[in-house]
Amino acid sequence: MKTKIKLLVLFVMLFSCKKERLPVVQIITDLGVIEVMVFADKAPVTTSNFLDLVDQGAYNNSSFYRVVRMDNQPNNDVKIEVIQGGLLDGRLVDKYKPVIHENTRETGVKHLDGVISMARLEPGTASTEFFICIGDQPELDYGGKRNPDGQGFAAFGKVVKGMDVVRTIQSRENKGQMLKKEVLIKEIVRKK
Numbered sequence: 676m677k678t679k680i681k682l683l684v685l686f687v688m689l690f691s692c693k694k695e696r697l698p699v700v701q702i703i704t705d706l707g708v709i710e711v712m713v714f715a716d717k718a719p720v721t722t723s724n725f726l727d728l729v730d731q732g733a734y735n736n737s738s739f740y741r742v743v744r745m746d747n748q749p750n751n752d753v754k755i756e757v758i759q760g761g762l763l764d765g766r767l768v769d770k771y772k773p774v775i776h777e778n779t780r781e782t783g784v785k786h787l788d789g790v791i792s793m794a795r796l797e798p799g800t801a802s803t804e805f806f807i808c809i810g811d812q813p814e815l816d817y818g819g820k821r822n823p824d825g826q827g828f829a830a831f832g833k834v835v836k837g838m839d840v841v842r843t844i845q846s847r848e849n850k851g852q853m854l855k856k857e858v859l860i861k862e863i864v865r866k867k
Contacts, residue, residue: 698722699835699866700729702760704739705859706844709807709837710866711791718782718831721793721801724774725831728803729863733771737762738857741806742845747852753820755812758844759794760860761804771802777829780817786827787811789834789841798826807834807841 697716702709715722728734741759748754762768776798779785786792790808792815793801806828814820817827834841848855 698726700726700863701866702734702837702863703861704840704844705861707837707840709840710835711832712835713791713832714782714784717784718777718829720774721777721829721831724802725793725805726865728771729865732862733762733803734860734863736862737860739844739860740854740857741852742847742849742854743852744845747849751821753814755815755821756809756845757806757812757815758809758841759804759806760858761794763804763857768803773800773802774829775799776801776826777831778817778827779830780827782830784830784832785811786813786815786819786830787833789838790830791832791834792828792830795828798824801829809841809845 697712697714699710699712702711713722713725737760739758739760740763743755743757745754745756776795784790786808788808788810792806792808794804794806795801808815815828818825819827844858847858
């Protein structure tokens with residue numbers, strides 16, 4: 676009887692200590708799949724907004740359309756390296772409400788290699804557009820100098836598979852920072 680009780684206690688302890696798995700999404704492009712783990716525990720507002728868009732199918736037939744490299748930002752004193760995707764068309768973007776800004780000081784999610792973050796103009800204007808960092812980008816964090824307001828961007832996840840696809844997108848032919856041929860995002864789905 677004591678052995679059964681000990682096993683039952685051990686069983687309960689194992690399952691009560693099990694950490695909840697973080698959601699993973701697949702960004703399915705015509706160049707391959709990018710898997711991203713989203714940090715619902717650290718950036719709940721931004722993650723919830725992104726997952727709602729994913730679940731609604733908002734990103735179906737969207738694209739990666741912008742690449743920022745060291746050689747294509749001559750007018751920026753603070754240079755970064757990212758690829759940007761989303762709906763692009765302002766009329767489509769305007770259909771979705773912006774979310775409050777969760778900066779990196781609040782979340783602890785820094786703009787490191789492979790981190791996904793929301794694009795924005797002013798704090799609190801992010802809704803659908805996102806970018807993925809290539810290399811560490813501390814100037815995009817809270818207190819960074821990429822934006823004059825110093826609030827940085829809302830980082831909310833990290834690529835766990837497919838950085839080769841991200842780098843391939845970044846290397847594509849562009850005019851200014853816009854890709855000459857956008858990379859189709861067929862869909863973004865939650866990984867089962």
